[in-house]
Amino acid sequence: MKVFPAVHYSMGGLWVDFEANASGDIVQGSPRNQATSIPGLYASGECEYQYHGANRLGANSLLSCIYAGMITGPAMVSCIQGLERTSDDAPSSLFEAARSEEQKSFQAIMDCDGDENPYVIHWELGDAMLDDVTVERFNDKIQKVDDQIGEWRERANRIGIPDGEAWSNQMAFFTRHLRGMIELASVIAKGAIRRDESRGAHFKPDFPERDDENWLKTTRASWSEDGPTFEYEPVDVSIIEPRKRSYVQDGAASAAAKKIEKGEGK
Ligand SMILES: Cc1cc2nc3c(=O)[nH]c(=O)nc-3n(C[C@H](O)[C@H](O)[C@H](O)COP(=O)(O)OP(=O)(O)OC[C@H]3O[C@@H](n4cnc5c(N)ncnc54)[C@H](O)[C@@H]3O)c2cc1C
Secondary structure (H helix, E strand, O other): OOOOOOOOOOOEEEEOOEEEEOOOOOEEEEOOOOOOOOOOEEOOOOOOOOOOOOOOOOHHHHHHHHHHHHHHHHHHHHHHOOOOOOOHHOOOOHHHHHHHHHHHHHHHHHOOOOOOOOOHHHHHHHHHHHHHHHOOOOOOOHHHHHHHHHHHHHOOEEOOOOOOOOOOOOHHHHHHHHHHHHHHHHHHHHHHHHHOOEEEEEEEOEEEEEEOHHHHHEEEEEEEOOOEEEEEEOOOOOOOOOOOOOOOOOOHHHHHHHHHHHHOOO
C-alpha cells in the first residue's frame, strides 16, 4: 500500500469579513459577518478561510460550516433589510448585459479548436502542485511550478472542444473550471514562496521553524489583470496566546496547558 500525504481539506479560501464588539465577541446579525469582498455574496464552510490557520485541526470544519452557517443566515437577512434598492428596481438591461457577457465567454470556450486537452493540463497541474506545493516546500521547486503555471495558462487557451453541443458539454464546463484552477494554483504557489517559515502543515526544510515575529499573519490575495496581488492581515491572538504546537510537551507548553486546565491561563 502506498502511504502519502493526501489533500483532505482546503486550508484557505474566500476572504470573509466579521464584526466584533469591544470585547471581541461577534455582533450577531451584522451584515458584515461572513460577507465576501463582493457586495451581497456570502460564504460559509469549506469554501471560506475563517477559523483555521495553516493547519486543519480536528473539528475545525464543523466550526466552519455549522457556526459560520448559523451566523451567515441572520447576516444575509440584515443585508437584504438594509438595501435601499432591490433587484426589481434595476433595469432589465443590466441583467441582459451580464447574461450576454457570460454567454460570450462560454461561446469563446465552445469555439476553441486548438490541439490541447484540458484533462491532460489538469492532470499535469495537479501532479506538480501535489509534488511541490503541498506539505514539504522548497522555494526553487515552487518557483518552477509557478513558471509552469504560465505555460499551462497559455496552453489552456489552445484547447480543442470536439463536441459542438452547448447543453451539458462536460469538456466546456471543465475548461472553464480549469482556468479558475490555474489562477488559484498561481495564488497558492506565489503565496507559498513569500512565506519563509514552517507553520502547521506547511513545512519548508530551509526554514524549519515557525516565525511569529514576521509571519503571524494571514496571506490575503486579490485578483488583478497582471496576476494576484498580496496583502497580509494580522491574526487576533488576544484570547489565546500562541504557543508551540508539539507532540513532545516541552516545559513551557505543558506549564501553559496546566494553567489553562486550572482556568488560570488566557
Ligand atoms: C474524507 C474527509 C474526511 C473529513 N473528516 C472530517 C472530520 O473528521 N472532522 C471535521 O470536522 N471535518 C472533516 N472533513 C471536512 C468536512 O467534512 C467539510 O469541511 C465539511 O463537510 C464542509 O461542509 P460545507 O457545507 O462547507 O461544504 P460541502 O459539504 O462541500 O457542501 C457544499 C454543497 O454545495 C453543493 N454545490 C456545489 N456547487 C454547487 C452549485 N453550483 N450549485 C448548487 N450546489 C452546489 C455541493 O453539491 C454540496 O452539497 C472531512 C472531509 C473529507 C473529504
